[in-house]
Amino acid sequence: MRILVDMDGVLADFEGAFLDRWRAAYPEHPFVPLHKRRTYHPEEEYAPELAQSVRQIYCTATFFRDLAPIPGGLEAVQDMVRSGMEVFLCTSPLRDYQHCVVEKYDWVVRHLGIEWSKRLVLTKDKTIIAGDVLIDDRPSLHGIATPAWEHVLYDQPYNRHVTSKRRLTWKNWREVLGTGL
Amino acid sequence: MRILVDMDGVLADFEGAFLDRWRAAYPEHPFVPLHKRRTYHPEEEYAPELAQSVRQIYCTATFFRDLAPIPGGLEAVQDMVRSGMEVFLCTSPLRDYQHCVVEKYDWVVRHLGIEWSKRLVLTKDKTIIAGDVLIDDRPSLHGIATPAWEHVLYDQPYNRHVTSKRRLTWKNWREVLGTGL
Numbered sequence: 001m002r003i004l005v006d007m008d009g010v011l012a013d014f015e016g017a018f019l020d021r022w023r024a025a026y027p028e029h030p031f032v033p034l035h036k037r038r039t040y041h042p043e044e045e046y047a048p049e050l051a052q053s054v055r056q057i058y059c060t061a062t063f064f065r066d067l068a069p070i071p072g073g074l075e076a077v078q079d080m081v082r083s084g085m086e087v088f089l090c091t092s093p094l095r096d097y098q099h100c101v102v103e104k105y106d107w108v109v110r111h112l113g114i115e116w117s118k119r120l121v122l123t124k125d126k127t128i129i130a131g132d133v134l135i136d137d138r139p140s141l142h143g144i145a146t147p148a149w150e151h152v153l154y155d156q157p158y159n160r161h162v163t164s165k166r167r168l169t170w171k172n173w174r175e176v177l178g179t180g181l
Numbered sequence: 182m183r184i185l186v187d188m189d190g191v192l193a194d195f196e197g198a199f200l201d202r203w204r205a206a207y208p209e210h211p212f213v214p215l216h217k218r219r220t221y222h223p224e225e226e227y228a229p230e231l232a233q234s235v236r237q238i239y240c241t242a243t244f245f246r247d248l249a250p251i252p253g254g255l256e257a258v259q260d261m262v263r264s265g266m267e268v269f270l271c272t273s274p275l276r277d278y279q280h281c282v283v284e285k286y287d288w289v290v291r292h293l294g295i296e297w298s299k300r301l302v303l304t305k306d307k308t309i310i311a312g313d314v315l316i317d318d319r320p321s322l323h324g325i326a327t328p329a330w331e332h333v334l335y336d337q338p339y340n341r342h343v344t345s346k347r348r349l350t351w352k353n354w355r356e357v358l359g360t361g362l
Binding site: 002086088093095097098101102105114117118119120121122123124125128129130131144145148 | 269274282286298299300305309310312325329
């Protein structure tokens with residue numbers, strides 16, 4: 001069984017860091033806490049005139065490097081490997097790639113070690129990556145191919161409108177993936 | 182038809198840049214011109230005590246960013262797209278990833294434009310990328326999966342010992358791929 005695991009919103013707490021930095025940078029502006037988020041892209045939750053400021057938060061150097069791990073995620077992927085599953089970390093860089101690409105490698109090395117950098121796959125189109133399952137918080141994933149994988153949603157407030165897909169968290173991944181571990 | 186195209190030694194002239202920088206940095210040391218290269222990794226062509234100096238050449242900032250395009254390559258991949266083929270640039274970062282990952286994106290944007298950054302796939306294991314053909318100068322490619330693609334060798338002096346694979350250059354790719362273009 002080959003499992004592809006997304007990073008932001010699944011292993012790395014993108015939303016938490018965004019909110020912390022947003023509130024620190026713009027205390028005068030409104031903010032949308034995670035449990036009230038209804039769209040995948042943070043900028044869609046804010047007024048159009050704030051979109052550029054929102055993007056600036058996560059395009060800044062150190063943003064991706066310093067993301068906190070989502071509790072249970074690092075242990076889960078390590079447990080998967082220990083139990084013989086093939087695991088790849090499958091992540092899409094921002095169009096403003098200048099900081100995020102190297103910082104995604106830094107993050108993996110820092111939290112999982114240099115050997116795990118071999119499991120990192122950077123691709124805008126995840127449909128061409130061959131796997132059995134893709135664990136991703138994005139409501140829907142599109143690309144050039146019909147993917148081999150089943151998209152299992154990593155449960156987040158902003159993807160709860162999707163009812164057609166199985167979903168999991170790092171608390172119940174064993175049951176959902178049905179590995180009987 | 183989906184074509185995966187490697188970067189170093191296929192689209193980007195890694196060997197030429199290495200040789201230029203090596204000779205400039207170490208005029209007192211021997212050098213191995215491209216037509217005499219018999220192994221894929223440059224450091225294997227030099228005495229063991231020079232291996233670290235060899236690696237330092239291509240781990241230096243700006244090395245990947247400033248690679249010259251291999252003649253015909255950029256036109257070929259653009260022609261492929263124009264003729265309806267699906268093209269992805271499929272490249273493996275160095276273990277010393279600090280400069281090369283962002284510089285591979287920079288290179289693609291500089292020579293092909295920002296839209297082509299969406300076609301860039303960074304992965305150590307190319308066997309999990311789904312495609313019909315992988316054009317790569319590496320004599321053999323290994324990974325976790327049985328690849329869907331046929332490995333077509335990009336002809337280089339250091340892979341001529343391989344006789345079991347079809348090979349191409351940017352002069353004859355149309356004939357070899359049999360697209361009849």
